[in-house]
Amino acid sequence: MKKVLLSICALILLSISVLAQEIHYGVYAGGSINMMNIGSEFYYDDSEINTTWTPTEGYNMSYLPVTDAKVSANGGFTVGGLFEYQANDMFGLQFELLFNQFGYKMKGKVTTHDLTDNNEQVYDYTANLKMSDFSAAVMAKIHIIKSLSIDLGVQPCYCFRNIKDTKRGISHKTVVYTANKDYNPLNFTVLGGVTYYFFDALFVSARYVYGFSDVLKTRHPYLPTGSTSSEDMEYHYSEASSKTSSIVFTLGFRM
Numbered sequence: 001m002k003k004v005l006l007s008i009c010a011l012i013l014l015s016i017s018v019l020a021q022e023i024h025y026g027v028y029a030g031g032s033i034n035m036m037n038i039g040s041e042f043y044y045d046d047s048e049i050n051t052t053w054t055p056t057e058g059y060n061m062s063y064l065p066v067t068d069a070k071v072s073a074n075g076g077f078t079v080g081g082l083f084e085y086q087a088n089d090m091f092g093l094q095f096e097l098l099f100n101q102f103g104y105k106m107k108g109k110v111t112t113h114d115l116t117d118n119n120e121q122v123y124d125y126t127a128n129l130k131m132s133d134f135s136a137a138v139m140a141k142i143h144i145i146k147s148l149s150i151d152l153g154v155q156p157c158y159c160f161r162n163i164k165d166t167k168r169g170i171s172h173k174t175v176v177y178t179a180n181k182d183y184n185p186l187n188f189t190v191l192g193g194v195t196y197y198f199f200d201a202l203f204v205s206a207r208y209v210y211g212f213s214d215v216l217k218t219r220h221p222y223l224p225t226g227s228t229s230s231e232d233m234e235y236h237y238s239e240a241s242s243k244t245s246s247i248v249f250t251l252g253f254r255m
Contacts, residue, residue, distance in 0.1 A: 022092075024084040028205065028252025032076045036104035036129070039241030041218040043069050045110045045125055047173035049221055049233065061221045061233060064170070066125050069108035074128060076101025078248055080135075089143060094151070096137040102211075102244040103130040110169045125169040131183075131215070133157040137191065147197045155209060157187040163216075177216070181237060187213040187244065202253055209246045216242035 044063035052060050080098025087093070106127040113120050139153025163177040179185045193207025219235040 021088070022084075022086040024086065024254045025082060026084075026252055026254030027079075027081050028203075028250040029079040030077065030205075030248060030250030032078055032101060032246045032248045033073045034076050034102045034104065034130075034244070034246045035073045036071075036102065036215070037241065037243045037245065038071060038104065038106075038216070041238075041240040042106075042216070042242070043108070045167065045169035046175060046219070047167035048170040050112075061223055063221070064110050064112065066106070066108040066110055066169075069106055069125075072105045072107070074103050074105045074130065076103065076130065076246075078250060080137075080250075082252070082254065084141065084254070086141075089146065092141040092143070092149070094137075094139050094141050094153075096135075096139075096155075098135050098137065100133050100135055100157075100209075100246070100248070101130055102133065102215075102246060103128070105129075112170065123170050125167075127165055127167045129163065129165040131159050131163045132161060133159050133187070135189075139191065141195070147200075149195045149197075151191070151193045151195055151205070151207060153191055155189045155191050157189055157211070159183065159185045159187070159215070181217070182219065183216050184213060187211045187215055189244070193248075201255070203251075205248075205250045205252065207248050209244075209248060211244035214239055214242050215244060216240055 043066045045066055046063045050062050050064045078100040080096050082094055082096045084092055084094040108125045110123045110125045111120055135155050135157045137153055137155040139151045141149040141151055143149045163183055165175045167173055177183045189209050189211040191207050191209045195203050195205040197203045217237045218240040219237050221233050221235055224232055
């Protein structure tokens with residue numbers, strides 16, 4: 001009899017435990033404010049090549065520097081789906097597949113100097129870079145109260161198409177960066193934020209996403225020895241400081 005009672009108690013406790021667990025799934029969409037912490041390597045107008053002649057080095061090709069440069073955020077959007085396993089009233093795990101954007105804006109000045117007549121011409125310069133990622137997020141949800149959670153997790157990102165950087169300086173041009181050569185397609189990010197639930201189904205979320213990977217590479221134009229034609233131009237590529245960050249606001253629905 002004692003064993004029977006213990007078995008019944010164990011079944012009751014197990015049933016309560018199972019009932020306390022909840023499974024949710026849903027969708028969300030929203031906007032983002034995107035920034036990229038770029039290094040001084042990018043303060044050049046690579047929409048136009050500057051070719052100069054020096055008696056000792058022959059032809060030299062380079063990008064003109066951008067002066068008075070100011071880097072600012074640009075806007076993007078995000079959309080995704082989620083699956084949440086809520087172990088109890090305090091803790092849950094959430095898995096997401098999402099599409100999101102990163103990037104930055106830059107404004108400044110570009111100056112050309114004609115050595116023949118010592119004439120200078122100043123141009124306004126702008127650059128607007130956007131990159132699109134598919135991401136898979138895994139986060140812990142700590143419920144302070146039933147309707148509010150703190151979200152902490154990781155979010156590996158994969159840039160699935162070429163990055164476009166629209167530049168307006170001496171010339172207007174969209175520079176296209178290709179994977180592995182011009183940029184690293186994989187980016188490891190972490191996130192932190194809060195989610196507020198209305199009626200247990202609708203929710204709004206705000207989170208900060210920070211990337212640890214340097215995404216972009218810089219390219220350095222040069223002419224092969226003995227060449228004088230820009231058609232023979234080649235590039236060297238090097239790693240450069242370019243870490244992403246975003247503030248993301250979303251509205252969603254879960255069941």
